[in-house]
Amino acid sequence: MSNLEEIGRRTEEWNQKVADMREKRPQEEFVTDSGIPVKRLYTPCDIQDLDYLKDVGFPGEAPFTRGIYPTMYRGRSWTMRLFSGHGTPEETNRRWKFLYENGETGFSAAVDALTFNGLDPDDERGDLEVGTTGVPLFCLDSLFALTDGIPHDQVSVALVTEPFSSAPICAMYFNCCTDKGLDLKQIRGTCQKEWEDNTLSGVSSIIGGEPYELRVVVPAGDDSWILESATCADPDVRLSQVQNGTEIRITLSADKNINASWHLKFRKGAIPKR
Numbered sequence: 416m417s418n419l420e421e422i423g424r425r426t427e428e429w430n431q432k433v434a435d436m437r438e439k440r441p442q443e444e445f446v447t448d449s450g451i452p453v454k455r456l457y458t459p460c461d462i463q464d465l466d467y468l469k470d471v472g473f474p475g476e477a478p479f480t481r482g483i484y485p486t487m488y489r490g491r492s493w494t495m496r497l498f499s500g501h502g503t504p505e506e507t508n509r510r511w512k513f514l515y516e517n518g519e520t521g522f523s524a525a526v527d528a529l530t531f532n533g534l535d536p537d538d539e540r541g542d543l544e545v546g547t548t549g550v551p552l553f554c555l556d557s558l559f560a561l562t563d564g565i566p567h568d569q570v571s572v573a574l575v576t577e578p579f580s581s582a583p584i585c586a587m588y589f590n591c592c593t594d595k596g597l598d599l600k601q602i603r604g605t606c607q608k609e610w611e612d613n614t615l616s617g618v619s620s621i622i623g624g625e626p627y628e629l630r631v632v633v634p635a636g637d638d639s640w641i642l643e644s645a646t647c648a649d650p651d652v653r654l655s656q657v658q659n660g661t662e663i664r665i666t667l668s669a670d671k672n673i674n675a676s677w678h679l680k681f682r683k684g685a686i687p688k689r
Contacts, residue, residue, distance in 0.1 A: 423460050496521035500550040504560035507550040525549035525575040528618040528674050552584055558591040567592050572604035581606040618676050621669050629665040641684035648676045
């Protein structure tokens with residue numbers, strides 16, 4: 416009898432022995448978040464047909480089951496990054512310095528609702544919301560204030576924005592670094608430009624009685640985007656949607672001043688080229 420045959424025989428004996436043992440959810444099947452059933456026990460018999468080079472591979476190589484970098488955490492420790500961003504850029508800067516002095520190895524900055532919408536802090540439509548849901552990053556000076564005394568080339572920075580504002584904020588951050596004489600090749604971090612997750616969300620400041628219109632333009636072609644649904648979390652906000660070819664228009668309105676949190680869901684689809 417081969418080793419695998421012996422393991423298979425012993426596995427059957429073990430399964431029979433524990434069949435009636437108590438489990439915390441006896442009437443439910445254990446599954447992963449993806450709905451894949453999870454057995455009580457796995458042995459070499461479960462991977463006897465595994466193609467190691469194709470199904471597992473080496474660290475830093477496809478299919479990346481061993482990690483996306485060859486040395487992973489042997490080469491660099493994981494980043495300790497606390498979610499932050501509030502008040503003014505100067506206040507968030509003080510928070511960053513405190514975290515850095517106490518061992519943080521990466522920074523994170525959530526931006527406020529005005530930054531989401533491309534509004535300055537002195538805009539009367541959102542003056543009460545300045546810095547309440549994140550830090551306002553509205554010009555290059557705000558990035559200088561946010562990063563004053565911060566070693567850009569030694570820590571990574573996550574700018575938590577959304578697809579509409581990620582490009583200008585990243586551009587301002589890069590300009591801030593280059594103005595300080597830093598090489599962009601040494602700058603590490605992330606931003607959120609996540610069209611590939613099929614969703615788009617944001618927070619818009621609505622003036623009572625004045626409709627707020629959001630326009631999204633998608634590319635034409637066989638691999639484009641079709642708006643599947645548009646929703647708003649606030650029951651006091653009225654929402655309408657229309658897609659005409661590559662242009663999508665979302666209109667939000669309310670009877671009072673309000674910050675409306677909206678969510679768009681897309682699906683892949685074909686849009687004929689004109």
